[in-house]
Amino acid sequence: MQHCFDLTTIGATDAILETFQLHAARGLLLGRVSVVHSDRYRIYTAQGEMTAEAIGALLYRTDRSAWPAVGDWVAVQAVGPKEAMIHAVLPRRTLFSRRAAGDREQEQAIAANIDLALIVCGLDGDFNLRRIERYLTLAHASGVDAAIVLNKSDVCADLGARLGEAVRVAGGAPVVAVTARAAEGIEPVRRLVGPGVTIALLGSSGVGKSTLANQLLGVERQLVREVRESDSRGRHTTTYRELLPLPQGGALIDTPGMRELQLWADQDSLDSAFAEIAALAADCRFRDCSHVVEEGCAVRAAIDAGELDAARWESYRKLRGEIAWHARQTDVQAAQAQKKKWKAIHKAMRKDHKRS
Ligand SMILES: Nc1nc2c(ncn2[C@@H]2O[C@H](COP(=O)(O)OP(=O)(O)O)[C@@H](O)[C@H]2O)c(=O)[nH]1
Numbered sequence: 139m140q141h142c143f144d145l146t147t148i149g150a151t152d153a154i155l156e157t158f159q160l161h162a163a164r165g166l167l168l169g170r171v172s173v174v175h176s177d178r179y180r181i182y183t184a185q186g187e188m189t190a191e192a193i194g195a196l197l198y199r200t201d202r203s204a205w206p207a208v209g210d211w212v213a214v215q216a217v218g219p220k221e222a223m224i225h226a227v228l229p230r231r232t233l234f235s236r237r238a239a240g241d242r243e244q245e246q247a248i249a250a251n252i253d254l255a256l257i258v259c260g261l262d263g264d265f266n267l268r269r270i271e272r273y274l275t276l277a278h279a280s281g282v283d284a285a286i287v288l289n290k291s292d293v294c295a296d297l298g299a300r301l302g303e304a305v306r307v308a309g310g311a312p313v314v315a316v317t318a319r320a321a322e323g324i325e326p327v328r329r330l331v332g333p334g335v336t337i338a339l340l341g342s343s344g345v346g347k348s349t350l351a352n353q354l355l356g357v358e359r360q361l362v363r364e365v366r367e368s369d370s371r372g373r374h375t376t377t378y379r380e381l382l383p384l385p386q387g388g389a390l391i392d393t394p395g396m397r398e399l400q401l402w403a404d405q406d407s408l409d410s411a412f413a414e415i416a417a418l419a420a421d422c423r424f425r426d427c428s429h430v431v432e433e434g435c436a437v438r439a440a441i442d443a444g445e446l447d448a449a450r451w452e453s454y455r456k457l458r459g460e461i462a463w464h465a466r467q468t469d470v471q472a473a474q475a476q477k478k479k480w481k482a483i484h485k486a487m488r489k490d491h492k493r494s
Pocket residue numbers: 289290291292293316317318319320341342343344345346347348349350361362363364365375376395
């Protein structure tokens with residue numbers, strides 16, 4: 139038996155359906171990517187779930203971030219009852235990315251067309267405001283709304299204090315505390331999901347993303363990492379990203395924990411995530427104030443007056459340094475590529491010259 143999906147409940151908006159018209163006229167189907175396994179994809183279509191590959195023209199693009207990602211809306215050609223070829227990726231409303239591991243400055247797409255990123259953080263030893271700020275900066279860079287989910291409230295002795303600290307770095311994003319282990323403990327998250335809404339669970343390994351996913355799905359769908367007391371190493375763990383339709387409408391994307399969350403963001407996204415620092419900076423005497431040594435610095439004055447948390451300032455400064463470093467690397471890379479290109483052109487010209 140074939141399950142049919144109402145694609146609107148998993149987020150096919152009028153805008154998506156309208157953009158798709160062009161492809162529908164060519165006999166293609168609308169699909170949404172649920173899993174990416176190197177060059178194989180799983181997709182939801184109105185005719186059920188299919189496996190797919192992408193046509194060469196899509197993959198020969200050097201910009202990897204243009205390849206189909208989990209959450210992408212795609213135009214596919216059915217080549218069998220459960221097999222399809224992806225012909226096009228529809229324009230993305232949002233794209234949550236990080237910098238790909240390695241030396242090259244390259245964007246790695248994590249999930250496309252997310253409406254709400256749930257930044258999950260444990261209230262046990264995992265609690266880390268600096269990591270929340272890093273995720274928030276990435277969310278701003280991707281144009282995705284975020285909410286902060288503090289999990290394991292059952293093991294937290296000072297919930298009020300933790301909530302207060304999280305609210306102070308959230309920049310207006312909602313902060314909720316939950317106990318993913320208990321069905322009734324996730325009400326605040328349930329209220330954030332609904333038909334047409336795609337949420338993504340982000341956060342380190344072990345914070346309870348899969349436990350939360352299972353509660354929302356109403357079934358033990360995602361493998362939960364059971365921590366062994368002896369060595370606290372997990373047995374089961376989420377190894378790949380997957381988009382899952384929710385029974386109450388909407389979809390969720392569970393992700394494996396990302397050990398290394400490198401920034402793919404610019405100064406503007408950072409300033410959005412640290413809006414109070416950006417606002418203070420407007421009052422510095424020098425427009426290009428680095429807020430480190432300059433006279434008349436409003437940021438340093440706020441720290442001295444106890445109005446700005448020094449740790450938060452340090453966090454901003456560290457992320458600013460990272461962003462600047464990657465920007466310089468990108469420039470170097472671009473210059474090298476340009477040099478290589480001219481070398482090739484000159485070589486071709488010399489050859490031509492000899493021939494004539
Ligand atoms: N005390 C407590 N433990 C939880 C809660 N939610 C999840 N856990 C435990 O945290 C561990 C990691 O959970 P998992 O869902 O696999 O985390 P993930 O790596 O983020 O997907 C497991 O042992 C869960 O049972 C909670 O609300 N309270």
